[in-house]
Amino acid sequence: MNIWLINHYAVPPQYYPLARQTYFAKYLMEMGHSVTIFAASTVHNSNQNLITDGAPYREETVNGVHYVYICCRDYTGNGVSRIYNMMEFAWKLPGVCKRFPRPDAIVATSMPPVSCAAGIRIARKYGCRGIAEIADLWPESIVAYGIAGKNNPLVVLLRRLEKWIYKKSDAVVFTMEGGYDYIIEQGWEKEIPRSKVFHINNGVDLALFHRNMEQNPLQDDDLVNPDTFKVIYTGSIRRANGLELLVDCAERLKDQPNIRFLVYGAGDDVERLRAACRERNIDNLVFKGPVDKAYIPYILSKSDLNVLNYNPDSTVIYRFGSSQNKLFEYLASGKPILSTVKIAYSILEKYNCGIEAEEPTADGVARGILKLYRMTPQQRMQIQENCQVAAAEYDFKRLTQKLMDVIEGRRE
Numbered sequence: 001m002n003i004w005l006i007n008h009y010a011v012p013p014q015y016y017p018l019a020r021q022t023y024f025a026k027y028l029m030e031m032g033h034s035v036t037i038f039a040a041s042t043v044h045n046s047n048q049n050l051i052t053d054g055a056p057y058r059e060e061t062v063n064g065v066h067y068v069y070i071c072c073r074d075y076t077g078n079g080v081s082r083i084y085n086m087m088e089f090a091w092k093l094p095g096v097c098k099r100f101p102r103p104d105a106i107v108a109t110s111m112p113p114v115s116c117a118a119g120i121r122i123a124r125k126y127g128c129r130g131i132a133e134i135a136d137l138w139p140e141s142i143v144a145y146g147i148a149g150k151n152n153p154l155v156v157l158l159r160r161l162e163k164w165i166y167k168k169s170d171a172v173v174f175t176m177e178g179g180y181d182y183i184i185e186q187g188w189e190k191e192i193p194r195s196k197v198f199h200i201n202n203g204v205d206l207a208l209f210h211r212n213m214e215q216n217p218l219q220d221d222d223l224v225n226p227d228t229f230k231v232i233y234t235g236s237i238r239r240a241n242g243l244e245l246l247v248d249c250a251e252r253l254k255d256q257p258n259i260r261f262l263v264y265g266a267g268d269d270v271e272r273l274r275a276a277c278r279e280r281n282i283d284n285l286v287f288k289g290p291v292d293k294a295y296i297p298y299i300l301s302k303s304d305l306n307v308l309n310y311n312p313d314s315t316v317i318y319r320f321g322s323s324q325n326k327l328f329e330y331l332a333s334g335k336p337i338l339s340t341v342k343i344a345y346s347i348l349e350k351y352n353c354g355i356e357a358e359e360p361t362a363d364g365v366a367r368g369i370l371k372l373y374r375m376t377p378q379q380r381m382q383i384q385e386n387c388q389v390a391a392a393e394y395d396f397k398r399l400t401q402k403l404m405d406v407i408e409g410r411r412e
Contacts, residue, residue, distance in 0.1 A: 001034070001105060002033070002036075002105075003028060003033050003034065003035050003036075003107065004036050004038060004097070004103040004107070005021045006038045006107070006108040007038075007039060007109040007133075008039060008089050011069070012067060014062075015046075016046070017293050018044075019205075020203075022063075023203070023396035024399075025065045025066075026396075027396060027397050027400035028400060029065070031400075031404065036067075037067045037068070039067060039068070040072040041057075041058065042072050042075065042085060049072075049074055055071060056070070057096045058071075068096065070093060070096050072085050072088045072089050073088060086114055087114060089115055090115045091118075093118045093119070094121070094125075104129070105131065106119050106122060106126075106131065107131040107133055107403070107407070108123070108131070109135055110132060110133065110135060110162075111135045112136075113161050113165060120165055120168050129170045129407060130168070131407060132173070133173045134172060134174045135175050139158035139162070142155060144316045159186075163191075167191055167192060170409075171198060171409075172192070173199070173406055174198070174200075174320075175201060175323040176322060177320075177345035178319065178344055178345050179197060179199060181319075181320055195411075198411075201399070202394070203328050204329050204331065204396065206397075209297045209329065209332045212294045212296070213301050216297070217298050218291065218295045220288070222288070223299065223302040229304045230262055230303050230304045230305070231307060232262050232300065232303040232305070232307065233306075234300070234306075236267045237263065237270050237273070238268055240311060241269070242309060242311030243263070243269060244273065245309065245360070247280075247282060248362035249365045250277075250284050251280055251362070252362050252363060253366050253369065253370075254284055256373070260285075261285035263285065263286065264289070264290070270287055296329060300330060300333035304373075305335065305337070306326075306336070306338070308324060308330065310339070310341045312341060312360035315360060318342075328391065331353060331394065332387075332391040334384040334387045335384070336353070336355075336380065338356075338365070338372060339355070340360055340364075341356065347390065351386045353383060353387045353390055354383065355368050355371060355372065
């Protein structure tokens with residue numbers, strides 16, 4: 001089959017660490033299919049644009065995966081320029097797609113919904129199977145984060161577009177397990193039957209994870225210190241990530257000299273948080289800076305506890321579940337995991353891979369860390385085994401077969 005994957009942000013992982021489509025492409029090609037990924041030329045959270053000569057599009061093959069970048073203007077932040085960038089990609093997509101052999105199936109990701117809608121429209125035009133992949137609940141997230149009210153004209157318009165996507169696609173794939181709960185909550189279940197709704201979590205490429213863990217060690221004395229209990233966070237450090245919660249938690253645990261917080265990543269909130277640590281004499285938390293993604297498996301393999309941090313101000317959206325990319329890397333590391341909030345359809349609870357904080361506060365998270373810190377070696381070994389079982393379930397090789405079943409119209 002000739003399969004198109006359309007995702008505004010799915011540039012190769014060396015530019016931006018959103019690798020879901022790349023892993024799908026890798027394993028679909030191993031099955032013998034032809035795959036093309038269509039993405040915007042702009043690299044999210046950076047000043048990089050992959051087209052600088054004004055060309056309407058550019059092709060690139062990276063590690064055997066064929067990418068098509070559609071020329072879109074640069075943007076910063078989440079204001080008007082980003083909205084224009086989203087609309088531009090969706091507007092230009094049909095014209096660029098005409099230059100390539102017709103697909104047998106299109107998987108279009110709703111991140112944002114306008115590009116997903118464009119992909120479904122193209123599928124309908126070509127008469128091929130159109131799959132809507134829902135990675136973010138737009139506009140529900142906008143309402144949940146307090147950006148706009150549910151009666152805001154933009155929210156109302158996006159809600160109509162969202163419903164159109166669900167109705168007109170041949171299948172809907174949610175990355176969160178409670179996707180159909182959301183459809184019921186909207187009152188759309190009579191028009192969108194459960195039979196066309198599927199769930200495929202994010203995941204981890206286990207073969208690549210273990211290869212990187214062995215081949216890419218990181219020289220870092222904190223990681224190999226046998227006298228500390230290492231609490232590790234990896235990922236973005238922006239205000240939206242709510243890392244101040246970890247700073248507050250580290251302050252609560254200053255009387256535990258063996259517990260040390262190591263934070264790997266970058267973002268526009270790093271300096272503010274570093275300053276807070278200096279002002280409050282918090283010396284048990286270290287911001288280690290950004291590292292190449294290839295080092296993450298080794299870092300996680302040296303942890304004693306990995307933290308899945310959520311912004312406590314946005315917990316309402318997690319009533320439908322969550323599928324943070326880092327969760328699956330944490331599972332692959334085989335180390336206990338602490339979630340700072342309670343999540344519906346909890347993978348941690350399902351596989352007993354760690355715990356969720358009783359409340360999303362510094363005190364609640366600190367109590368959770370102490371509980372895991374005081375585990376017996378036997379309890380730790382059991383969690384390690386549980387993590388390995390869970391990671392195998394969410395290996396992208398397995399998830400790609402689930403996606404292929406959806407593309408071919410099969411249910412488990």
